Amino acid sequence: MPVVALFFLPLLIGSCRGIDHNETDQRVFPVISINYQHVQMPFEISLWILLASILKLGFHLVPHVSAVVPESCVLIVVGLLVGGLIRVLGEDPPVLDSQLFFLCLLPPIILDAGYFLPIRPFMENVGTILTFAVLGTLWSAFFMGVALYGACQLEGAELAGVDLLSCLLFGSIVSAVDPVAVLAVFQEIHINELLHILVFGESLLNDAVTVVLYHLFEEFVHRGEVTAGDVFLGVVCFFVVSVGGVLVGCVYGFLAAFTSRFTAHTRVIEPLFVFLYSYMAYLSAEVFHLSGIMALIACGVVMRPYVEANISHKSYTTIKYFLKMWSSVSETLIFIFLGVSTVAGPHAWNWTFVSLTLALCLLSRVLGVVGLTFIINKYRMVKLSGKDQFIVAYGGLRGAIAFSLAFLLSSESCAMKDLFLTAVITVIFFTVFVQGMTIRPLVDLLAVKKKKQSKFSVNEEIHTQFLEHLLTGIEDVCGHYGHHHWRDKHQRSKRTLNISKEREAEIRKMLRANLQKTRQRLRSYSRHTLLPDAEEDDWSETRLRKQRMEMERRMSHFLTVPANRPESPRRARLQTDLDGRAQKASVTFAEELEEHRD
């Protein structure tokens, strides 16, 4: 590929160092000189990003590939190729630096996910998600650790040196479902909302568990022995990490919301506040070893309703596009680097260990999901069927987070680092390639419910809204505070909390004028499918508004009310040529209703 040739460029140029001028006394004024050192780092970074983006383009231009193979697989393969090429050239391929990964590559993806998290399905299933995330990950980690230890002891030979704590550490690294991989694969299969949010929510929330377990076991391995008090402290640590992370996120979220009230005169830098506050939340959480991912999610979720009420439409668009762009590039880079690091990293291959890891991973995932669903279904209204459970279990992909955590292990305290690294890479490859590629045909085969493609019609909207109100009322009558009660209370408090009276009038005007905002908001959650914004600019806005006024006038004119009195039924005409325009108008009205739904 000519693209890959771009890669040789820095290597070639790197060998031409700056040419010295002071060879002769009479120096000719240097018309052209080369000084690569000066720009080496930003140049190489830009080149990597450019390569990643061009690959993305190429991937979508070749139709057959994108239908069969998920993007993540192709990217890893490309990474392997590039790594191989670099190795062939004699250079050392760069490894995915954990620092770079955790501080630069991961946050955009998580922020994108958190900011556009569909809150309603998330909150409705939060119990299930938390159960899978916390209990599921704990179970996986311990099961894998203990089983691996047992198997290693039985195996003997070179594996006898692997002790229990190391195994548990390994188990905790490899058992966490990875949000990046899940997003990348699930993105393309358009599965129904419930399953998507279950797997994805689990991958986000298990970060707290992973962080705690990882640090706990690393500390223990370092120390060599563990007491009961330490275990208790570990449990306390888990609560501190997760709740602390969420609190940090909330604090920064409120700060961002508060700041956005005053940005009326400096609209241009509004997006910057969103990004900076979120990133600060992540970094602040990382300072205290709290869960940065949960902080980022909490910040995005808290900040969003207030910020969006205060910022301009253009700023909203900017935020959305920047987040999508960064997260897209990040994801591509992560997968490419994963491929390159595979070629680079020191490997210690051991058939038994690796195959055992793989088998136990799958087994623990299946057992965990089935067992937990059995308990969860007792408390759920909409039960999870066998098919759902299968998809949830099958969708538990591992990814770059596991790799980075394994890479972070220090070699002195953990002698098995290379072994672990190899095993983790194998698991990642297996889940991303095998599970990632086969999940789409399996979804079709099992006829799992897909995402609802079309939006609700106006009538469905009206009646579902009505139903919500009705259910809230009935819950009140019955006297117990159920799900609808709390939702209603939250919505009322949101309304009275932050917006003053004049602001409210202004917002009402803004809501009426920006109909397309609601439409985009719903579709924002699916990445890569940003619809062509046909009515983005103001000119079309006014045109739409004029059309709507005209529409209303004509409809009120032509639809007269059939009187309740039976004596004089007035004749009404239903003009069929209005149907087409009515469809369009009803779509925009539906959006207005949705605006008030959530």
Place this chain on the structure above:
Amino acid sequence: MGSFQSLPDDHQYRTLSQKTGFSLEQIGILHNRFKQLSQNEDTLRNFQKDATGSVQEIGFEEFLTVMSYFRAPAHQITEEQREEIRRAKLRFLFNMHDTDNDGTITLEEYRHVVEELLSRSGALGRETAKGIADAAMLEVASITVGPMAPDEFYEGITFEQFLKILKGVEIETRMHIRFLNMDTTVLCK
């Protein structure tokens, strides 16, 4: 949950339980709530001033019947039963909208629904609400009746048409609340 004292009208509860499908504990709890709401009288008085076509007072049996519409369907039921439950719930909703009980939801009644819904959210004006109701009505007409001749008259939404337009919404699972087996009346005002 403590001891469970014997109910006053045990036999009555049993018949109610058979009729509505609630368990005996749930009926007991709802009865407590009913007594709380009606201030220990036998019936709930209707306070709406301009209520036409509605009863003035509601007894416990009627209260329970209404509540039974909001029970979740059982997990293992046949397609027929599911369809039946769906019809019953949609019938309930339909009757809520059809205030004069003539079997159709007229434009005026529909407008009333939309206005009530949106005015409580507090954002849109009367014209927009009317426009939405009109558009919705048009949509129902075009879905259920198809293109109509210029001199045809669209009366209103009948129950069958109502079923048709709400085909995509899973009413049987959405229209439910959790009826607890625990008495929460002491926790609420």
